[in-house]
Amino acid sequence: MTIQALESPELAESGAATAGATEKGIGDVSQGRLMVRRFKQSKLAVLSLFVLIIIAMLALFAPFFSPNPTQTVDVGHKYSSPSSWTWKGGPALCQRTQVLDLSSISYKYKTDCSKSVGISWFGHGYKYKVLGIFSTDRHLLVSSDPKTKLFLWGSDRNGADVFARTLHGGRISISIGVIVAAIVMVLGGLIGTVSGYVGGATDTLIQRLIELIQSIPTLPLWATLTAVMPSTWSVSKRFIVLSILLAAVGWPGLARAIRGKVMSYNRADYVSAAKAAGSSGFRIVRTHLVPNSMSHLVAAGMLVIPATILGETTLSFLGLGMQRPGISWGVMLLDAQELSTLTVFPWLLAPAGMVVITVACFQFLGDGVRDAVDPYG
Amino acid sequence: MLVFIIRRVIYMLITLALISFISFAVMASAPGNALAQEVQRLRTVGGAVSTNQINALYKQYGLDQPWIVQYWLWIKGFIHGDYGQSITARAPINQLIYSRLGLSLAFSFGSLFIAWGIAIPLGVYSATHRYKLGDNVVTGIQFIGVAVPEFLLALSLMYIFSKYVNIDVGSLYSNKYSHAAWSWGKFVDLFNHLWIPLLVISAGSTTVTTRLLRANLLDVVNQQYIQTARAKGVSERKVIWRHAVRNAIAPLLVGLGSTLTVLIGGEAVVSIVMNLPTTGPLLLNALLQKDMYLAGTLLMFSSMMLLVGNLIADLLLAWVDPRARAFE
Numbered sequence: 001m002t003i004q005a006l007e008s009p010e011l012a013e014s015g016a017a018t019a020g021a022t023e024k025g026i027g028d029v030s031q032g033r034l035m036v037r038r039f040k041q042s043k044l045a046v047l048s049l050f051v052l053i054i055i056a057m058l059a060l061f062a063p064f065f066s067p068n069p070t071q072t073v074d075v076g077h078k079y080s081s082p083s084s085w086t087w088k089g090g091p092a093l094c095q096r097t098q099v100l101d102l103s104s105i106s107y108k109y110k111t112d113c114s115k116s117v118g119i120s121w122f123g124h125g126y127k128y129k130v131l132g133i134f135s136t137d138r139h140l141l142v143s144s145d146p147k148t149k150l151f152l153w154g155s156d157r158n159g160a161d162v163f164a165r166t167l168h169g170g171r172i173s174i175s176i177g178v179i180v181a182a183i184v185m186v187l188g189g190l191i192g193t194v195s196g197y198v199g200g201a202t203d204t205l206i207q208r209l210i211e212l213i214q215s216i217p218t219l220p221l222w223a224t225l226t227a228v229m230p231s232t233w234s235v236s237k238r239f240i241v242l243s244i245l246l247a248a249v250g251w252p253g254l255a256r257a258i259r260g261k262v263m264s265y266n267r268a269d270y271v272s273a274a275k276a277a278g279s280s281g282f283r284i285v286r287t288h289l290v291p292n293s294m295s296h297l298v299a300a301g302m303l304v305i306p307a308t309i310l311g312e313t314t315l316s317f318l319g320l321g322m323q324r325p326g327i328s329w330g331v332m333l334l335d336a337q338e339l340s341t342l343t344v345f346p347w348l349l350a351p352a353g354m355v356v357i358t359v360a361c362f363q364f365l366g367d368g369v370r371d372a373v374d375p376y377g
Numbered sequence: 378m379l380v381f382i383i384r385r386v387i388y389m390l391i392t393l394a395l396i397s398f399i400s401f402a403v404m405a406s407a408p409g410n411a412l413a414q415e416v417q418r419l420r421t422v423g424g425a426v427s428t429n430q431i432n433a434l435y436k437q438y439g440l441d442q443p444w445i446v447q448y449w450l451w452i453k454g455f456i457h458g459d460y461g462q463s464i465t466a467r468a469p470i471n472q473l474i475y476s477r478l479g480l481s482l483a484f485s486f487g488s489l490f491i492a493w494g495i496a497i498p499l500g501v502y503s504a505t506h507r508y509k510l511g512d513n514v515v516t517g518i519q520f521i522g523v524a525v526p527e528f529l530l531a532l533s534l535m536y537i538f539s540k541y542v543n544i545d546v547g548s549l550y551s552n553k554y555s556h557a558a559w560s561w562g563k564f565v566d567l568f569n570h571l572w573i574p575l576l577v578i579s580a581g582s583t584t585v586t587t588r589l590l591r592a593n594l595l596d597v598v599n600q601q602y603i604q605t606a607r608a609k610g611v612s613e614r615k616v617i618w619r620h621a622v623r624n625a626i627a628p629l630l631v632g633l634g635s636t637l638t639v640l641i642g643g644e645a646v647v648s649i650v651m652n653l654p655t656t657g658p659l660l661l662n663a664l665l666q667k668d669m670y671l672a673g674t675l676l677m678f679s680s681m682m683l684l685v686g687n688l689i690a691d692l693l694l695a696w697v698d699p700r701a702r703a704f705e
Contacts, residue, residue: 212395214634215687216680219642220660224676227664228406310526314646317528318661333528337650339535346536352529360524 035295038372045368048361055358059170063128066164067142067150070327074159079345082154084111092116096148117145154347156335165327166351172328174358176243176312177305183247184254185301191251192258193293197266197285203259210252221249222311226320235326242321246308254300261293295373302366306359313355329355378695385691389684396680397455401448404673455677463663463671470674474656478678481655484644485682488579489637493629495583500590501622507595515587522584527643531577531650538573546573549653574651578643582636586629593625627698633690634683641679 029037040046058065076098084094094113101108123142129135143150152163195206225245229238265271271288279287315321316330317337324331329351335341336348416431442450454461460470503515538546549570550563597603598621606616645657652658656675663671 212392212399214638215392215684216396216399216676217638217641217683219638219645220676220679223645223660223664224403224672227667227669227672228403306524314526314528318646318649319665320661336532339532339539342532342536343540349532349536352532355526355529356521356524360520363520363523 035372039368042368042371044364045372048364048368051357052361052365055170055354055361056174058167059174061130062164062167062171064130064138065140065167066161067125067139067152068161068164069126070160070165070168071325072158072160074155077149077151077155077159078107078157080109080149080151080155080159081345082347083149083151084113086113086116088116088118090118092118093143093148093150095145117143117148119150120144153350154345156332156348162332162347162350165332166329166354169327169329169332169351170354170358172239172322172326173309173312173330173355176239176246176328177309177362179243180246180250180308181301181304183243184250184304185297187247187251188254188301189258189293189297192255193262193285193289195255196259196262197281197289199263206255206259210256213249213252218249219311219314222246222315223318223320225249226315231323235322238322238326242312242315246311250304250308254297254304257300258293258297261296262289265289265292299366299370299373302369303363306362306366309355309359309362381695382692385688389688393681393684397452397677398448400673400677400680401444401451403676404451404669405444405447406669455674460674461670463668470671473659473671474675474678477654477656477659480653481641481644481648481657481679482682484575484578484648484653484655485637485640486686488575488582488640488644489686491575492579492582492586492636492640495579496586496590497622497626499583500587501594501617503587503591504594504598505617519584519588522580525580526646527577527581528646528650530580531574531647534573534577535651546570546651574647574653577651578640578647581643582639585639586636589629589632590625593628594621597621597625623697627694630690630694630697634687637683637686637690641682645679 080096083096086092086094093116094111095115095117096109096111098107099110100106119141121141122138123144124137125139125142127135127137141150149155149161151161153166154162156162156165191206195203222245225248226242229241233241266289268288271284274284274288312321312328313330313333316323316328317333319334322328322331332351333349333355336345336352342348416434451461458471460474462468463470463473499515503512506512535546549567551566551570594617598617603616603621606620607613611620644655645660647653648655648657649661656678660672660675660679663669663675
């Protein structure tokens with residue numbers, strides 16, 4: 001009976017292997033390829049990935065796609081509405097001049113579409129460095145007349161190009177999401193694994209700490225922590241400290257999820273077998289627990305990105321996160337905080353569109369990855 | 378049950394004590410303490426402030442003592458309802474926050490009721506009409522709801538209402554009623570100013586809760602006791618509402634803590650954008666002016682709000698689901 005019991009699983013296994021060879025079934029494909037295959041089934045997630053790659057490229061090569069520089073103060077083009085288009089042997093801009101309106105004592109813009117200003121593809125504009133390496137002054141689209149600037153999405157209170165600033169803003173807004181997610185994954189993974197594997201007093205202590213952090217409302221806590229940063233700090237210093245602060249509040253949720261996974265894997269039979277065979281604790285963690293919970297870590301960590309982008313945008317919008325001269329979508333939206341400004345210059349809300357698209361795409365992507373990694377959970 | 382309640386309350390008090398240390402650390406962290414700023418102000422306003430006077434001031438506020446004594450002085454006052462003095466607003470903190478705290482509480486918990494009130498029927502509809510047009514529309518709107526931050530929703534609605542509908546939104550009353558005595562007109566006016574912020578604050582949580590309830594209900598409907606109920610001829614309406622929904626709601630109570638976190642944060646942001654007299658704008662001003670004493674107190678109060686919410690959720694869960702009681 002023992003011999004039969006030992007033999008029959010082998011028989012079943014070889015039977016499955018031959019069946020798999022003809023159908024190219026689950027046994028023949030690596031776990032990674034299976035995940036990719038499942039991910040591709042979610043059309044929405046694939047589309048989101050595609051859109052995100054485009055947005056990332058726009059941010060990375062922002063100066064090339066920007067007709068105008070981002071930091072200039074140009075009183076001659078303050079609060080200019082998006083350029084008006086006309087046709088003259090190709091798309092062209094309507095000439096626009098700033099005039100002083102004596103009845104309301106304010107500057108107005110006069111748009112004259114009978115006089116057109118040509119635009120040139122790959123024309124010369126301001127100088128910049130591609131990826132910080134080689135310098136050029138070529139831009140995708142530039143206006144041929146410096147007096148009529150090409151403002152795809154209008155200009156802000158400094159006369160700076162909203163379109164150009166939105167593209168550049170993506171650099172901080174997206175990278176802060178990715179960086180914070182990375183920190184949260186390392187912290188949450190490490191603490192969660194220790195808590196779940198070691199157990200006992202260590203586990204209790206970590207769980208109480210998590211409960212403590214989670215019992216302070218997130219946004220007020222973020223706001224209070226970021227307010228401690230002096231406003232004299234440079235953009236990069238602010239960026240780094242803000243990332244650390246956002247991550248410091250964000251890790252508990254992930255740590256708790258990983259702890260649960262590690263605990264359930266730790267109870268599995270193959271871990272007991274490994275322990276019986278004399279594996280060291282470190283080896284069990286490294287070969288059994290970490291690889292198993294890694295996919296969950298990545299899937300849950302992906303969803304930290306959209307949450308962080310929203311958090312940074314909200315904080316910067318309140319004047320607490322990033323600040324000028326740094327450009328992020330939240331910093332730009334700070335200009336649109338007053339309803340009176342917004343009703344006159346609605347194009348200042350343009351970065352909000354990018355926030356919504358980017359966050360939605362990251363959300364879809366995260367959901368897709370989670371479903372691909374963990375089809376049963 | 379009584380033991381369970383007592384244990385929960387003790388947990389809450391311990392957590393609160395720990396949070397009070399964090400709040401105190403926030404107050405102490407102020408770059409250049411508030412009193413130094415005050416001395417600076419006195420100097421600019423008029424004449425010299427002698428070292429003796431400065432020392433007397435420090436003594437009066439207990440700032441010459443080690444931090445643990447300072448903490449004790451603060452927490453002793455806090456328990457008696459004396460939260461100290463706001464330096465920038467030059468008023469006792471309890472005067473500043475009491476009226477605002479009530480409104481914050483009303484907005485946070487009011488939006489919770491709205492979120493659940495919309496999410497439960499919508500989630501049930503979505504789950505019972507899975508993959509039909511209605512479900513797809515609900516799912517589509519949900520994804521937008523998750524991706525649009527509260528402040529943006531508030532701004533857009535204010536923009537649309539003021540530009541196209543010509544209703545003035547933001548603040549609690551119209552100019553006409555802001556100083557008028559209570560009347561029916563003022564009440565209607567107040568109501569007109571309340572529903573938009575409530576809807577905006579609850580929007581995100583409504584969408585998340587709907588999604589959660591839909592998923593829970595789809596799980597529950599596949600269980601055997603539902604099949605049994607159907608087999609013995611219970612009407613479908615009763616099967617869903619009496620048998621399935623009841624069990625699908627329990628996980629929502631578990632997640633109430635995180636929902637409430639979102640609502641408290643959302644309430645603060647929406648109040649800032651829509652100019653409502655809650656604790657949100659007060660906290661922002663305190664933070665921008667580095668009045669960390671006020672900020673720490675407000676952080677303490679918003680944590681208290683969350684802790685009480687969690688306590689209520691725990692008790693409700695224990696009442697709905699006996700397993701939660703047995704587990705402890």
